[in-house]
Amino acid sequence: MSKIGVFICHCGENISATVDVERVAREIGGMEGVAHAIDYKYMCSDPGQTFIKEAVKKYDLDGVVVGACSPRMHEPTFRRACAEAGLNPYLCEMANLREHCSWVHEKGEETTEKAIDLVKMLVEKVKKNNPLESIKVPVTKRALVIGGGIAGIQASLDIANTGHKVILIERDPSIGGHMSQLSETFPTLDCSQCILTPRMVEVAQHPNIKLYTYAELESLEGFIGNFTAKIRLKAKSVNYSTCTGCGACIQKCPVKKIPSEFNAGLGTRTAIYVPFPQAVPNKPVIDRVNCNYYKRGACKICEKTCQVGSIEWDKEDEIISEEVGAVVLATGFDVKGTDFFPEYGYGKYKDVLTGLQFERLASASGPTFGEIRRPSDGAIPKKIVFIACAGSRDPAKGIPYCSKICCMYTAKHAMLYQHKVHDGESTVFYMDIRAGGKNYEEFVRRAIEEDTVNYVRGRVARVYEKNGKLIVKGVDTLLGGEQVEIEADMVVLATAGVANCGSEQLAQKLHVSYDPYHFFAEAHPKLKPVETNTAGIFLAGACQAPKDIPETVGMASGAAVKVAALFSNNELVREPIIAVVNRLAPPLYSTCVGCFMCETACPYNAIEHEEIKARDGSLIRTIARVNSGLCQGCGTCVAFCRSKSIDIQGYTNEQVYAEVMSLLND
Amino acid sequence: MEHKGKITDLQSHTGVEVMRCYQCGKCTAGCVLATDMNFPPSYVMRLLQTGTKENYIKILGSNSIWLCLNCENCLGRCPMEIDIPKMMDYLRTQAIKENILHPDSKPIISFHRSFLDSIKYTGRLYELGLIAEFKARTFRVTQDLTIAPAMFLKGKLHLLPEKIKDRMTMKRIFAKTIENVKTENK
Amino acid sequence: MKIGFYPGCSLTGSSREYNESVVAIAKVLDIELTEINDWNCCGATAAHSMNEELSMSLPARIMAMAEKQGLTEVVVPCAACYNRLKVTQHDLKDETKRKRVSEILQLPYDGSIEIINVLQMLEKYGAENIKAKVTQPFAHKVACYYGCLLVRPHSILQFDRVEDPQSMDELIKVVGGTTIDWAFKTECCGGGFSVSRTDLVAKLSGNILEDAADRGAEALIVACPMCQSNLDMRRGAINKVIERPSDIPVIYITQAIGLALGIDAKELGLKRHFVTVEL
Known part of the structure; x- marks a missing residue:
């Protein structure tokens, strides 16, 4: 016979105003197996908890039910109290009399009856509860950071500075990401490279960071604290241990007309190349798609030029394996091109640029050394038009969301243009100015008031070329819809920021969720912004949604702290609410028949094959086993199991059945 | 709340949800006749969004709905894919129904009526008849005095109308659609 | 076929x-x-x-x-x-x-x-098949004008690109012509206002004609009778409102192809235009 203690909370008046709590305690007290039932004004308070602790000892309780608020709120509180009194915490359950009852119903007989039912269900359940032990898993104190932009750089440095090892992998030949492409940054106009490149060097020199550039994640297996990452080191065709980075090979390479990714297509590079002069590492790779030798089997000029014999023609991609305890995703974003806009010329006008291309023009390290010049003829544009929301907030052709950074960088572009071309005229077509941020609004006002940027509220219907000019047909909606036509020399489209290419595949490799736009999904939009819903995998920067540099850096540091907190433990303690496959005495061993439907159903790859062997080592049967580190307790396998061999601990079929039957038996 | 009902009617007839418009003005920016209109298309959208009776009547009585050529540039470029041309068709029929007509609508309606009259009896357009009727309706006797003879000389005008055989169906189509509405009105 | x-x-x-x-x-x-x-x-x-x-x-x-x-x-x-x-x-x-x-x-x-x-019929017939029957290449530099009704609404018609369509240009190239890249391919000519609001037609058609002429087109190629009659028959009204009156002819795509196939100008109805066609 069970000895259950029941404790009904008034929650001030939150529950007692609509539920007759005394009656609940009285009626439950009469239930079979209930040894003690009381009500109290604040059960969560210190005196309230003391009631529970004392009752556990006095009545030698083997189960506790607290009828109070949501378990989300106070389950840990009451379970801790039980544990302190010597009762296994998993023998304590909560009936939610507040959110599920008093808050949503009128005062009355029926409300009290519902409260009684809710408690009764939990009493029946707790009779079937088993003591459970929390799960402990070891932690590999080494982090994997994917993506070497400012988010990945910041996260890596922060983790490394807590004394833990970091493996940073970057898809491109150099770290730096989009930030290395930017000219000056809003709202302070400090040079992007000047603040970024010291960090890049720090990453390369940090004793706790192992950097793999030109590398991509091949696969990730395991679970929080215990991941195995397979990393593909793409063949660079250059031996970095001997290469001195002298650059002679680059100068001699005959393939010179490849559009430079770093310059967003506005400049060119060679087939053996370093993306930009400040690259880290500052050593070249050979782009095999464009190299004459790989294309036609002849050339090898770089090999002849190289004094130290570093060219490795036959080098192949290499797959390495690394054990890590946590992963930070920092893969950034991509910028839509100008080509998807029919009305802005399908990308056919050379002087219609993306914002990123304008950054390269304005950058001292860019193809024009910081002079604003037209790609078509090299002339300095005297009239320039910036079009905001080019693709953003455009469900028809682009994306419905706001890309967030464009208002600010467009103001910055117009400002930089005015600073560089004193007699120039700049116009910004905008819909709304979204300048929420420290000193952001002031920055935009400065562009308008001091730098005489002409802001026109309205969108542009079309852009076409005539006599070397770009005719921009816009509108001023603040003048009641007056059409505005500008003969511009250059047009800059604030094209949308979108998820990076390949993010969907990467998310699938890592088993993290992504949103409809293929940005990685955070675990909670407010309270868990850097966590994913896969334990041990964290997010930093624009791979989660478009964001600016300060926000990205903040998020990266946040992710780093989460990793450091994880690494502060030698072992991880997890709730034991996971699936288990039953085990029985021989000769049955288990009711599991080894069909492995559960394996196909499990979204977390938590089902393993367990071989049951006889003493002589011969195989008797293969049954399913749940990896307690990977299992998230979702219960999908339970629904799939045809022989009813899997149960979720704490929510077994038997427990849930008992709850339901308590209602039906009335 | 008569005016709110008008917006609901508009939506049920055309599928246009006026609240989807966020006033970017791209329709107006690209409208070939915006400068000739009392209110350019984005302004019409805003008037509808206010939901007031005064503004609804303002739209019906404007020349905007009559000058819209249904060229559909606005729809092709609208980020919210709002079918302004379809909405204009609807507003035109409403303006006729309510008899709130801008003077600019007169020649346009006269032309449409002449056109429809011409095909109603014969099934096919009789261009000479159309021009004659249009002139009679608008008293523009001298308009295109040089063009018509030139057309005739180049073999572009028939003196007599072409008639289809199944004129009964044509008669029925007109009786059950446009004329049906007219009688309801009366 | x-x-x-x-x-x-x-x-x-x-x-x-x-x-x-x-x-x-x-x-x-x-x-x-x-x-x-x-x-x-x-x-x-x-x-x-x-x-x-x-x-x-x-x-x-x-x-x-x-x-x-x-x-x-x-x-x-x-x-x-x-x-x-x-x-x-x-x-x-x-x-x-x-x-x-x-x-x-x-x-x-x-x-x-x-x-x-x-245009779709001719595309279906096949560019190569047309090319094979060309006897007098249509060696002219022309502006292909599509107007509104061929391409919009794109969601229903699903024909060509909504802005800067190419199908007519392709056909002209097949029969030996060159086409200009211009800005008014799909801007409205004034459509059904030919009789009721000739003033507006003159303005809109004028913009189209001016851009084509400025860019050196010898003729406008069309596939719509309304566009053709506005741009051709209303030339008198148009020339009164534009800065540089123009006499470039406006012919149908079928007439251009007909010429390339060696068909007599009269059979193609080229004598019926208001603006004289000398191609």
């Missing part, structure tokens, strides 16, 4: 040269055109400006007649008719509308007919 044919009212009257050129090139290309029996007017702009049910019933009768005749594919050279037929076909996918229209027509209509424009 066999195909159904809906000429529409304009092609029997003010735009008969379009009809003549379609028929002439069809003959040379061995395309057999079967005219829809006892067809009626599509209702054009007038019908949908005045009454929605009327605007659907008129095209529906045309398509019902074609179905009755056993046609499966119909070419509609007039862009306005093409547009009305396609849009009606789309609108009548709605069950209630279709029921109402069948009630009015008292004719079976199932909406199965493939409606194509003249």
Whole structure:
């Protein structure tokens, strides 16, 4: 016979105003197996908890039910109290009399009856509860950071500075990401490279960071604290241990007309190349798609030029394996091109640029050394038009969301243009100015008031070329819809920021969720912004949604702290609410028949094959086993199991059945 | 709340949800006749969004709905894919129904009526008849005095109308659609 | 190649040269055109400006007649008719509308007919096949003007690109011509305002003509009788409002191809234009 203690909370008046709590305690007290039932004004308070602790000892309780608020709120509180009194915490359950009852119903007989039912269900359940032990898993104190932009750089440095090892992998030949492409940054106009490149060097020199550039994640297996990452080191065709980075090979390479990714297509590079002069590492790779030798089997000029014999023609991609305890995703974003806009010329006008291309023009390290010049003829544009929301907030052709950074960088572009071309005229077509941020609004006002940027509220219907000019047909909606036509020399489209290419595949490799736009999904939009819903995998920067540099850096540091907190433990303690496959005495061993439907159903790859062997080592049967580190307790396998061999601990079929039957038996 | 009902009617007839418009003005920016209109298309959208009776009547009585050529540039470029041309068709029929007509609508309606009259009896357009009727309706006797003879000389005008055989169906189509509405009105 | 044919009212009257050129090139290309029996007017702009049910019933009768005749594919050279037929076909996918229209027509209509424009017909016929029959390459630099009704609404017509379409340009290149890249390919000429608001037509058509002339086009190539008549017959009014009066001719794509196929200018109706054609 069970000895259950029941404790009904008034929650001030939150529950007692609509539920007759005394009656609940009285009626439950009469239930079979209930040894003690009381009500109290604040059960969560210190005196309230003391009631529970004392009752556990006095009545030698083997189960506790607290009828109070949501378990989300106070389950840990009451379970801790039980544990302190010597009762296994998993023998304590909560009936939610507040959110599920008093808050949503009128005062009355029926409300009290519902409260009684809710408690009764939990009493029946707790009779079937088993003591459970929390799960402990070891932690590999080494982090994997994917993506070497400012988010990945910041996260890596922060983790490394807590004394833990970091493996940073970057898809491109150099770290730096989009930030290395930017000219000056809003709202302070400090040079992007000047603040970024010291960090890049720090990453390369940090004793706790192992950097793999030109590398991509091949696969990730395991679970929080215990991941195995397979990393593909793409063949660079250059031996970095001997290469001195002298650059002679680059100068001699005959393939010179490849559009430079770093310059967003506005400049060119060679087939053996370093993306930009400040690259880290500052050593070249050979782009095999464009190299004459790989294309036609002849050339090898770089090999002849190289004094130290570093060219490795036959080098192949290499797959390495690394054990890590946590992963930070920092893969950034991509910028839509100008080509998807029919009305802005399908990308056919050379002087219609993306914002990123304008950054390269304005950058001292860019193809024009910081002079604003037209790609078509090299002339300095005297009239320039910036079009905001080019693709953003455009469900028809682009994306419905706001890309967030464009208002600010467009103001910055117009400002930089005015600073560089004193007699120039700049116009910004905008819909709304979204300048929420420290000193952001002031920055935009400065562009308008001091730098005489002409802001026109309205969108542009079309852009076409005539006599070397770009005719921009816009509108001023603040003048009641007056059409505005500008003969511009250059047009800059604030094209949308979108998820990076390949993010969907990467998310699938890592088993993290992504949103409809293929940005990685955070675990909670407010309270868990850097966590994913896969334990041990964290997010930093624009791979989660478009964001600016300060926000990205903040998020990266946040992710780093989460990793450091994880690494502060030698072992991880997890709730034991996971699936288990039953085990029985021989000769049955288990009711599991080894069909492995559960394996196909499990979204977390938590089902393993367990071989049951006889003493002589011969195989008797293969049954399913749940990896307690990977299992998230979702219960999908339970629904799939045809022989009813899997149960979720704490929510077994038997427990849930008992709850339901308590209602039906009335 | 008569005016709110008008917006609901508009939506049920055309599928246009006026609240989807966020006033970017791209329709107006690209409208070939915006400068000739009392209110350019984005302004019409805003008037509808206010939901007031005064503004609804303002739209019906404007020349905007009559000058819209249904060229559909606005729809092709609208980020919210709002079918302004379809909405204009609807507003035109409403303006006729309510008899709130801008003077600019007169020649346009006269032309449409002449056109429809011409095909109603014969099934096919009789261009000479159309021009004659249009002139009679608008008293523009001298308009295109040089063009018509030139057309005739180049073999572009028939003196007599072409008639289809199944004129009964044509008669029925007109009786059950446009004329049906007219009688309801009366 | 066999195909159904809906000429529409304009092609029997003010735009008969379009009809003549379609028929002439069809003959040379061995395309057999079967005219829809006892067809009626599509209702054009007038019908949908005045009454929605009327605007659907008129095209529906045309398509019902074609179905009755056993046609499966119909070419509609007039862009306005093409547009009305396609849009009606789309609108009548709605069950209630279709029921109402069948009630009015008292004719079976199932909406199965493939409606194509003249450019699609020629594309279907095949660029190589046309090229093989070219005897006098159309060696001219021209501006292809598509107007509104061939390309919009894109979601329904699904023809070519919505801005800067290319299909007509491709055909001109096939018969030996060159085309200019210009800005008014799909801007409206004033459409149905030819008679009621000639002033607006002159303004809009003027913009189109000026841009084509500025960029050195020898002629405008069109596939719509309304565009052609606005740009050609209204030239007097246009030239009064534009800065540099222009005498560049406006011809149909079928006339341009006809010339390349060696068909006589008169047979193609090139003598019927107001602006003299000397190509």
